[in-house]
Amino acid sequence: MEKVIPFVPVGLLCALTRPDLSTAVSHFLVLAASRFCHSVVYLMPIPSAKTSxxxxxxxxxxxxxxxHTLPFLQ
Structure with a gap:
């Protein structure tokens, strides 16, 4: 949760500024994939270097x- 909470306001600002759709989707897919991979790695007996x-x-x-969001806010 400590990594999701900072992303929520940034993601909302990103959505409100109407960025390029392909850029926004790629960022959100990277986020979702990283959370999924972290969960899988966390559950497996893998050294902590891979988890980090x-x-x-x-x-x-x-x-x-x-x-990518900050330039649109100015």
Whole structure:
């Protein structure tokens, strides 16, 4: 949850600024895929390095969405 909460306001701002549809869909798909992969990796007996790698993708997706959203807010 700690990684989902920052993405919610960024995602809402992104949706309200009407970005390019293919860009927005790709960002949201990366987010969903990273959450799914993190859940699967978390449940399996895999070393923590792989778990942390899958958990790093979502903040990156949040930053990419924010970087594409902020120019539209000005």
């Amino acid at each position: 790698f899958s958990a790093t993708v979502q903040p990156c997706a949040s930053l990419f969405v924010a970087s």
